[in-house]
Amino acid sequence: GKIDKMSAEVVDSNPYSRLMALQRMGIVENYERIRTKTVAVVGVGGVGSVAAEMLTRCGVGRLLIYDYDKVELANMNRLFFRPEHCGMTKTDAARKTLQEINPDVEVESYTMNITTLQGFDAFKSSLLGPDGVSSRVDLVLSCVDNYEARITINQVCLELHQTWMESGVSEDAVAGHIQLLVPGLTACFQCVPPLVVASGIDERTLKREGVCAASLPTTMGIVAGMLVQAALKHLLGFGTVSKYLGYNSLKDFFPTMEIKPSAACVNSLCCKLQQEEEARRNSPEARAARA
Numbered sequence: 001g002k003i004d005k006m007s008a009e010v011v012d013s014n015p016y017s018r019l020m021a022l023q024r025m026g027i028v029e030n031y032e033r034i035r036t037k038t039v040a041v042v043g044v045g046g047v048g049s050v051a052a053e054m055l056t057r058c059g060v061g062r063l064l065i066y067d068y069d070k071v072e073l074a075n076m077n078r079l080f081f082r083p084e085h086c087g088m089t090k091t092d093a094a095r096k097t098l099q100e101i102n103p104d105v106e107v108e109s110y111t112m113n114i115t116t117l118q119g120f121d122a123f124k125s126s127l128l129g130p131d132g133v134s135s136r137v138d139l140v141l142s143c144v145d146n147y148e149a150r151i152t153i154n155q156v157c158l159e160l161h162q163t164w165m166e167s168g169v170s171e172d173a174v175a176g177h178i179q180l181l182v183p184g185l186t187a188c189f190q191c192v193p194p195l196v197v198a199s200g201i202d203e204r205t206l207k208r209e210g211v212c213a214a215s216l217p218t219t220m221g222i223v224a225g226m227l228v229q230a231a232l233k234h235l236l237g238f239g240t241v242s243k244y245l246g247y248n249s250l251k252d253f254f255p256t257m258e259i260k261p262s263a264a265c266v267n268s269l270c271c272k273l274q275q276e277e278e279a280r281r282n283s284p285e286a287r288a289a290r291a
């Protein structure tokens, strides 16, 4: 009895056994696979830092984190960072905290601006595997807050045939969205006018010069949760991952949509990958497999 009780306590105090229960309950086939996954989180601000923490607590194998900014007192209305982090780079502060939470996760931090010419190349090569041509990451999560950075992530992911997920919070802080982007298969970030958010407001037009954006830890936390939930489903193959999932906090509305790729996309590489995908679908092998 005593021994049984002790081993039960050991199991209960092991955070991993609670995650493995997903397997026993038939939700996930092999939860342990999470340890073999590599995820890149680009931008560790209000959404990215929380997403990185969730992945760390879920036991992801390797995290690559990117940001160029420092932690400021103005960031304290968000989650994750603490006043004692002020002045540190977000990447250093995040790596330190994440490794304290779960030392089994390999955290690589990249303090860089991904949109400069040099940054673009450094970002792309950081994702490359030992063969120097294909990606070593399983998923890229975009948690940046501007159009240029999203265009950079879109381009790098098209070049590497890398599946990624985009996230965004509206400037009025009461809406957000996530989107799944699979090169050649789904819309790329340039296929449709940017960020058709649930509110119908284009975030780019909303960004007013000199006007401070609103920010809520609630909306950012919810969007980070939606993003990592979609990432877990994608990485471990359970449930369905919507192409687009919105969140409108004023109406408690979570719209989903299919976003089809556009044959007239301004990004020529996207068009090329769409044509290759179409050719694959129509190949004799694919037809035979479907029959």
Ligand code: ATP
Residues within 6 Å of the ligand: 042, 043, 044, 045, 046, 047, 048, 066, 067, 068, 069, 075, 090, 112, 113, 114, 115, 143, 144, 145, 146, 149, 213, 215
């Ligand atoms: P705010 O703009 O409201 O002051 P923020 O800059 O922290 O806040 P968030 O939405 O919380 O914005 O997070 C976005 C994160 O993405 C920031 O930490 C920002 O530094 C990072 N980021 C944006 N663009 C780039 C880029 N080109 N390269 C690297 N990191 C970027």
Ligand code: ZN
Residues within 6 Å of the ligand: 187, 188, 189, 190, 191, 192, 261, 262, 265, 266, 267, 270, 271
């Ligand atoms: Zn496109």
